[in-house]
Amino acid sequence: MDPADLNLALLVGAGVLLAAVAAVRISTRAGLPSLLVYLALGLLLGEAGLGLDFEDADLTQVLGTAALAVILAEGGFTTDWKVVRPVAPLAGVLATVGVAVSVAVTSLLVHLVLDVDLRTAIILGAVASSTDAAAVFAVLRSMPIRSRLRATVEAESGFNDPPVIILVTVVTSSAWADSSGPGILGQIGYQLVLGVVLGYVVARLGLWVLVRSALPASGLYPVATLAIAFLGFAVAGVAGGSALMAIYVAGLTLGNADLPHRSATGSFAEGLAWLSQIGLFVLLGLLASPSRLWEALPSALLVGGVLTLVARPLSVVLCATPFGVPWRDQAFISWAGLRGAVPIVLATIPMSVGLPAAERVFDVVFLLVVVFTLVQGPTLPWVARRLGAATGDRPRDLPIESAPLEEIGATLLQFSVPPGSRLAGVEVSELRLPTGSAVSLLLRDGAIAAPTPTTVLRVGDHVLVAAAREDHPAVERRLRAVSDHGRLAGWHVDRPERSPARFGT
Template identity: 75%
Template sequence: MEPGDLNLVLLGVTAVLIAAVAAVRLSTRAGLPTLLIYLGLGLVIGESGIGLDFEDAEMAQLLGTVALAMILAEGGFTTDWKVIRPVATLAGVLATVGVAISVVVTSGLVYLVLDVDLRTAIVLGAVASSTDAAAVFAVLRRMPIRGRLRATVEAESGFNDPPVIILVTVVTSAAWYDAGAAGILGQVAYQLVAGVLVGYLVARAGVWLLARSALPASGLYPIATLAIAFLAFAIGGVLGASAIMSIYVAGLTLGNAALPHRQTTQSFAEGLAWLAQIGLFVMLGMLASPARLLDALPWAIVVGGALTLIARPLSVALCSLPFRVPLREQVFISWAGLRGAVPIVLATIPLSVGLPGAERIFDVVFLLVVLFTLIQGPTLPFLARATGAAHEESPRELAVESAPLEGLGATLLQFSVPAGSKIAGVEVAELRLPHGSAVSLLLRDDEIFAPSPSTVLRCGDHVLIAAPREQRNAIEDRLDAVSRNGRLAGWYADLPTGPKEPTRRLAHGSLRHAGRGPDRGDLAS
């Protein structure tokens, strides 16, 4: 490649990236998911637009899988396990039993209405039945959705990709002829269970290593963290497990652990996830052929309608029965099951293996994603309000970042007091941090000083705490409690006060630390 050609390539790539970043603002104002704009960019760049020819389905599948891995890693990393834990069972059932019901119902309707062979019907039903993590994360995290509902839909979208990927891979391979239903189910079960175990074990080992490493630059921590997540992805693939499940579980485990420079890592992962989304959707748009899409429109309407209006609501209703989910919440969960990159990437699998009718399958899925995203995305905020899924936005949570001090057995924690936090107005002494910890420095209005015990914290203050390494979790729990409840945090029995400070309820209802007499900080303890 000549230097001039390289410059032209860089010019084109940077122009697409700038346009894609600008499109985020446009899509937010218009209430449309950004994936539609990115797909549109791909169509404009492709053979029917500027004329850049891209027809390598195998390359699209490979790059698409890596991009999905990055998106799922970031999605897991930014998911709070405390929020997702109460709904993990429901989300797991939706992601397995629910997807199975959707595949069976959609495939059956497609087989009857479109008069296709059983294999094609199953591929179409399976490809379309998976909700998309990238689309769900991008849309729901811009909306004030109640934590339990948002966690359910997000967890389902993260969990249901692996079983569908496994199913489509098996059905489009020689195993369709060699393995029976029991064999296919056995492969799915093994890959899911092994994927969970690999992701968790690799991430826990990574957490142990990062917590005891003082790297020379803070920018190395995000790189190391994501390397651990992709190590789980690679090991899962080598062992024949679900690599996608491995990296999602690894991201979830890493994101809920006490990592150094957590906020820096989160920002870095978010940026890479955006880059993965942009590249993924633009590439998939380039792979599509607008000249063929019109012929696929009736099929797309049949498959999408069968899934969205019949199969998805039925699967959600049946899976929700043991959990007594209210009907309104079932309606929201059903409608919030957005489609996006995952179905289109899955549709490249039949193309890459040369399955008969593979081009028609890809065109149908591509058009289905565009049409039903145009319908579901803009109407989701209205439905959230109508079903009571929406809530008033609450103040931002307190974000605590830490860095280990190698050789001292200590750590530095820093946080900023966000607007609306009840930690504003609390004196330093009233934080009642664990023994051995101290508020060392405070940055306020561009002035750095060492606060006294009576210094009152304000919104916008940047606070630096020095503490023994083993006190880190207790400090974060304590700061979170005070941020949500102010100096009366200790009166709430359900809030943690740290493992070093057991509490007991007194007869008059207040809480005091065992072994300590009353002092000026009792109200905050």
């Protein structure tokens, strides 16, 4: 590539990226999901705007899959397993049986009403039925939703991408003519289980190495952590398992472990996830052809209406009722099944294999995502309040960053006292840290001091704790317990927790 062309490409890329970052603020103030702004930016750069001609569906599919892998890894990393574990069975059923019901209902009605062949109807039903992890994570994590209810929708969105991708791949391939229903279900089950196992095993092995390594720079820990997650993705893909399921499970495993420099790793993963979303949506906007979209609008409204008002609610009722989920929570789960990048990326698969109806499928899905995101995204907070899914703001989680000191077998832990934390007002001696651990440094109002046992912590304090390496997990548990429950935390959290009396508490 000529240096001048490279400079021009970097100039355009940096400008688009900065515009996309600024669009996050704009979309937040306007109450619109940011993905719509990114799609609009792609359309503006495309053939109907600045005239950039881009029609490479194969490249879009490859880059889209890589971007989804980053988004799922970050989603898993930032998911609290303690919250997800009680709802994992329900989320798993929604992601498998629920998706199957949704695909069947949508495909049948599309086949009858739109008068398309069965193969095209199944592709449309499957592509549209998968909820989008990026959209769900971005929207729900900015809303005060009951933790278990939010965890159900998030876990479903993380789990349901792999089975739909497998289904679409089989239906669009030459194996479609020889495939049977039980055969496809067996293949989906095999790839999912293998992806879960390999993602977990690779993450645990990588974690074992990482926590015993003293890397020369703290910035290497986030890179190494993400590399472990992608190793799980690659190993599962080579072994014939679901690579996306593997990287989500790997991210979940790593995110719920005692990682060195955890806060830095979380920030790094969040930044990469945002970059992936921006690049993915802009790319999909480039691939779309506005001249064809108006023709597909009636079909998109029909498919989206069937999916949102019939197929999705029916699948949630059938899956959630046996778990005793109240109807109000079922209604929220149904409405919170947001669509985003995943359906549009899946719609590029028929284009990459050259199916006759591929362009129509892509146009319908593209418009479906845009229209129903405009309807569902902005109304979700109102729906949450009406259905009792919203809750008051809770105290912020206590972010604790750790750094291993390999030569002396110790760990340094650093945290800041956030607003709402019950650490504020607690004396250092009342932390009751494990023997041998000590609060060694305190930064307050820009001044560094050595705290005494009677020093009272305040909101905004930056605190440094030194602990033996083997006491690291116990120190973190104790600090978080005091942050949640105050100086009497031992009487609240040292006993086994009772099961919540109501789903979603």
